[in-house]
Structure formats: C-alpha cells, structure tokens
Amino acid sequence: MLDFPVENLSAEDVERLRRIYEPLTNSVRDLIDATIRTEVDGDAVAAAKAEIDSATTRLRSRQLDGSFGVRFGADGDQMPWGNVVIGMRNPVAPPLVFAPTADGGVRADFHLGAAYEGPPGHVHGGIAALILDHALGGAASAPDKPRLTGTITMRYRRMTALGALHVEAAVVRTEGVKTFAEGRLCDADGVTVEAEGVFIRPRWARD
Template identity: 65%
Template sequence: MLEFTTEDLSVEDIERQQAIYEPLAISVRELVDATIRTEVDAETVAAVKADIDAATARLRSKQIDGAFGVKRTPSGRSISWGNAVIGLRNPSAPPLVIHRDEDGRRWTDFHLGAPYEGPPGHVHGGVSALVLDHVLGEAASPDNKPRFTGSITVRYLRACPLGPLHAEAQITRVEGVKTFVAGYISDAEGITVEAEGVFITPRWLRD
C-alpha cells in the first residue's frame, strides 16, 4: 500500500512554503537549461561548478530522508511538490498545471524546452509518455481518489516539437475497478501524440 502522509497545514502554511521553495526550483530549471546551451569558456564553467557545489552543500545541510512523497492536508488538499510532472519543487518537472472542466476533461498548456529533447528540436518520446500518463491519470481520478496506471498505449503520430504544447484527457468508460481514459498532446498544427490508458482503483479504496 502506498503511503500518503497527512499534515496539519493551513492555507497560510502552504502559501508560505510555496513562496520559499518554488522560486528556487524555477532558478534551478533555468540553470539546467543554461547548462545545456552555454558556450562559455572552461574557466567560467569551473567557477560556476564551484558555486553550484557550494550551494548544493548549503541545501543539503538540512533535508528530509528519501523522497518528498504526497502530503494531504486535513481538508483533503494534495501536496505533490516532488512529482516529476507537476512538482513545483522539482526542477525536472516542466511543471504542468492541470485544469479541470465540469465535464470531466483535464487539460494543460505547457512549455518543453532544451532539457526535454530527444530527436533534434523535438520532445523525447519518453517525456511525451510521461506527460500523457500523468494527464490521463488526473482524468481517471475525478473524485480526488487516485487510480493507478494499469496499462497505457501511446501512438506517436508525428514528431512533437519543443516549445508550447497542449495536453488533455477524458474518461471514455468505467468497468468496475477499471477506468478507461483517452488523451493527446498537440501543438499549433494539431495532435502529435495520442494515448489510451486503463487505470485501476487500488484495493484499499474499493468499497
């Protein structure tokens, strides 16, 4: 059974922590992009590396054990700040912001730059699958109770360019503990990647 810890966090607590840690993650995302694309000389690279090593040591002076996990407030709000797709404290996350429509559709507009490259100038296929797995999973869990990926099929219709993108997903049917979802990623010219998934209600959430 997966563990979701509950913390007595107020709205003010969450906003305070977000104000502290989100700007750090944004700066590190910029650092990753700059590291990939820089053409400065070796002396500058060595000096920057020393600065980064020193900053890393300062951050490691006090940290949690293991991963961030998922924290839930007593009100039911989910805090997934370490998540690889939506984590606002995770510099490897784009991060996606998921929007929810009343008809059950889940969608997001996002940007993927140099850190997500596979084929030159285009998104790595595994990154596309990662994004779709998450968006489909969000659509499969409209009641804020998690459904976990049982299977996902991804079809790459054409190369997905780096830059501004859109993703969305919606439930197609439900059969017992199985929720079937379909979705896609698109750019300005149309759909680039499609996916269908089956998401399972975990045993500990079944009636």
C-alpha cells in the same frame, strides 16, 4: 529553518512554503536550461561548478530522508510537490498545471525546452508518454478515488516540436474497478501523440 513540519498545514502556511521554495525551483530550472545551452569557456564553467557545489552543500545541511511523497494540508488539499510532472519543488517537472474541462476531463497548456529534447528540436518520446500517462491518470482519478496505470498505449503520429504544447484527457467509460481514458498531446501544428489507457483502483482504495 522551518518551524513546522511539511504536513497538516493551514492554507497560509502552504502559501508561505510556496513563496520560499518555488523561486528556488524556478532558478534550478533556469540553471538546467543554461547548463545545456551554455558556450562559456572552461574557467567560467569551473567557477559555476564551484558555486553550484557550494549551494548544494548548503541545501543538503537539512533534508528529508527519501522522497517528498504527497503531503496534505489541514483542509485535505494534496501537495505532490516532488512529482516529476506537476511538482512545484521538482525542477525536472515542466511543471504542468491541470484545469478541468467541460466533459469532466483535464487539460494543461505548458512549455518544454531544451531539457526535454529527444530528436533535435523535438520532445523525447518518453517525455510525451510521461505527460500523457499523468494526464490520463488525472482524468481517471479523484481525490478520494485514486486510480493507477494498468496499461497505456501510445500512438505517435509525428514528432512533437519543443515549445508551447497542450495536453488533454478524458474518461471514456468505467467498468468496475477499471476506468478507461483517452488523451492527446498537441503542438502548434496539431495533434502529435494520442494515448489510451486502463486505470485501476488499487485494493487499498476500494470501498
């Protein structure tokens, strides 16, 4: 049992939580992939299910009401650990780790496996849209100036192969509360999806 709430934590306590939960999340990611690709017999599946059900019961013995949300450390750093794209505690997230680019945008190199398949051997188009939406939003926003998706347009140039991928996005211009951003998703053979979007600073975050 943790002896402190998951908010206003020191950098040391944030790292302590990361050491506790990140290995669990990685194990569940492996489990998802194994579940999709296993070819073991019925007895092995039944045994695995019993073990998984037991682990789920143990983890549910103490849990949050609702979603994780975005928590903040004592130094103001965000902890969006439940986020479906970047969440350290969300095994559905790839996850992506974004880095800044020279032009003020963001970029990430990541891997998508069997859990993200649409067409055989390729990334589902909705997953591509999810990742690009997050990348464009990340480029358009700042910690003290959040911006939410107003509209986004996707151009699917070809299918995206599962495996090693790259995404990048940058701001094109800002007009009042609207910020315009563009980005692209690439596989080993080049650009597969292009996106452009308008991101709005919500009323509650305006000066």
